[in-house]
Amino acid sequence: MQSLVISIMGKDKPGLVDALAKCVYKHQGNWQGSSFAHMAGMFTGFVEVHVADEQKQPLIDALDAITDLSVQAVAVSNGEPTNTTKLTVDVMGNDKTGIVQELTSVLNQFNLNILTFTSHCESAPNWGSLIFKAKAEIAVPENFDDGALQDALEALANDLVVDITAKR
The missing domain is CATH 3.30.70.260 (ACT domain)
Structure with missing residues (x-):
């Protein structure tokens, strides 16, 4: 499994999170956590998704194809837990x-x-x-x-x- 952090930004309108969720689901991604906000007419946020290695690039390509939404996905490694x-x-x-x-x-x-x-x-x-x-x-x-x-x-x-x- 690969962990992806996906950031999004676009002019706010209904259905943005649904489009993102459908895309993740279609590529068998497991939605781990998210944070979204509306500010100055824009909708922005980020999501952590776990996805199989073979689905990583197809998911990224599908996210890039979502219209009216700027999307960036970054693969991250699962770091060691810290004792802070x-x-x-x-x-x-x-x-x-x-x-x-x-x-x-x-x-x-x-x-x-x-x-x-x-x-x-x-x-x-x-x-x-x-x-x-x-x-x-x-x-x-x-x-x-x-x-x-x-x-x-x-x-x-x-x-x-x-x-x-x-x-x-």
């Missing part, structure tokens, strides 16, 4: 230009791997401005000092609220 701890980092504060760069820079300074990252802005009616919210799942080595990470993130701005919890 996962933490969830929730951040909330006033929105400002560069906030994502500042957050990711701190994570990089601690040499941490971002596994998932989501963010959005929402209206803060009482303040008349936008509130930035982000959630990241990060891999950290055993015995990692999450207090030092929290201090470094909170030092970015006096209004930044940071909550770090162990992922179970």
Whole structure:
């Protein structure tokens, strides 16, 4: 079995995920997991599929033939599981230009791997401005000092609220 990670992007319309799922099914692929999102009129996401070696290229060719959808498939090897701890980092504060760069820079300074990252802005009616919210799942080595990470993130701005919890 070959593991493929398939990324897709296209103008949002009904049936995009169904077209992808039918294509995977037709080539005896086993849908392992996926994440999709709608943003600014576009639909994007990725899927991990296990497929027999002899079906890999036919599946990739069939995916490339889906109209109105940009598709990229990358074969990946099944790596060894790592013994890292996962933490969830929730951040909330006033929105400002560069906030994502500042957050990711701190994570990089601690040499941490971002596994998932989501963010959005929402209206803060009482303040008349936008509130930035982000959630990241990060891999950290055993015995990692999450207090030092929290201090470094909170030092970015006096209004930044940071909550770090162990992922179970």
